[in-house]
């Protein structure tokens with residue numbers, strides 16, 4: 001075995017797929033079910049608007065892959081480039097959007113500014129009180145429930161070994177490499193890629209690389225099905241804005257607008273019912289018709305957030321053969337295919353075309 005990937009969420013399964021595509025012998029080890037961590041809970045937004053700009057090369061790389069996944073994975077993961085509409089309700093948010101729009105051009109992202117008349121004409125029923133909006137036509141969404149298994153199954157077809165429902169895992173290192181012991185046996189390889197999501201901190205800390213990661217759960221919900229009329233993903237500018245999208249079956253999936261919930265020691269992110277009402281107050285600004293619609297279900301998912309809200313990606317600063325890709329701070333879904341491809345490139349060639357310096361774990365090395 002050339003490499004072990006620890007953690008079978010979107011990052012681990014995509015990394016396994018792209019490593020197998022490069023001809024490496026890979027074993028993906030997941031303590032529970034593939035794709036059932038933060039990945040399955042995701043809203044499914046594939047947006048570049050509002051991202052940290054030095055992350056744009058990775059986001060562009062990922063977007064290019066999203067449009068090829070149907071062919072690469074032989075599976076329709078429901079990627080639709082429907083566009084991403086972000087409504088603006090005050091002049092402060094308008095200034096924020098224009099600043100981002102100006103700076104993003106240097107990073108290869110063009111977004112359009114829409115007037116209220118444009119919004120009414122192109123997206124009737126959305127944001128009647130909005131004073132403007134941004135629109136990014138190439139962005140969109142995909143189905144989070146499919147992603148982990150789509151990548152893992154495709155990796156398996158290329159020869160990757162999948163060990164899922166492995167139970168608690170123990171990682172050790174010796175001069176011959178890394179050893180992962182779990183309910184299904186012991187597996188060894190000279191390379192270990194830590195894709196353990198919210199659990200990534202514990203693995204890194206074992207190798208002297210603790211990071212300021214805390215675990216929280218964004219709160220999501222879904223309505224009863226309605227006639228399908230809303231095509232783009234819809235959000236709002238401003239801190240912690242609410243967002244929604246209508247899936248082709250008609251249900252409206254929503255999130256944002258309220259603080260993320262804390263996650264207990266059992267690792268589960270639980271919904272706080274008291275947050276539904278303030279969340280809906282934000283959402284009706286995007287879509288007033290939501291006032292008359294039944295909410296079918298709410299959920300959350302445990303996601304790792306670094307103190308600087310950037311993920312950890314790249315080679316370990318302490319241990320040869322160890323790599324990290326974890327802590328995607330609530331915005332990793334869009335990045336997933338690009339993360340897998342970039343990590344595979346880095347592991348296989350020792351370098352990556354996409355700059356990873358801002359995400360290096362060594363940025364925390366001098367922490368007291």
Ligand SMILES: Cc1cc2nc3c(=O)[nH]c(=O)nc-3n(C[C@H](O)[C@H](O)[C@H](O)COP(=O)(O)OP(=O)(O)OC[C@H]3O[C@@H](n4cnc5c(N)ncnc54)[C@H](O)[C@@H]3O)c2cc1C
Pocket residue numbers: 006007008009010011012029030031032033034035036037038039040041042043044045046047168169195196197198199200217218219220255299300301302303325326327328329330331332333334335
């Ligand atoms: C509710 C919610 C909504 C979101 N919405 C969006 C969105 O719209 N757009 C966007 O871009 N991003 C979004 N995100 C973020 C995105 O979903 C995540 O960043 C991404 O899925 C993280 O993938 P991952 O593989 O790193 O983590 P996970 O999917 O959590 O996978 C990590 C896996 O590692 C396993 N694991 C942990 N420790 C070990 C161990 N020691 N041994 C073996 N296995 C281990 C876990 O069981 C888990 O399956 C959202 C996240 C949440 C929670």
